[in-house]
Amino acid sequence: MTTGEGGMITTNDNALADRLRLLRNHGDTGKYNHISIGYNYRMTNIQGAIGSEPR
């Protein structure tokens, strides 16, 4: 799903979900512990509103 810029991915693969969480937040596992290269893919509230609208 796209929200104008970026979107949403669903998966039932926990390892993939962990990797995606790293990719969207500069490889941060939490508390400023960056273990891999990542990006700033955190969604803004406007994008979230677009994504939450029923089709």
Added chain:
Amino acid sequence: MTSPSQREAYGYLNANGIATAVHYPKAVYEQPIYQKLGYGRDGCPVSEDVSRRVMSLPVHPSLSASDLQHIAQTINCFED
């Protein structure tokens, strides 16, 4: 929060109702990914030192003048 002085300041500020956190606990090259990529061999001593001593203070538009006064006074008392 890596240093005893940061933990002590954190405890003191929290006890006085002031939220704080350390947002820059490491020099950038001390992050695991950059260590893995081979950065930081020479190091930046000032960055490393400062990262063990910085803390963020509340800074936002909802703070009142008396909030600011309380924060400043509480911090000044800690230095004493």
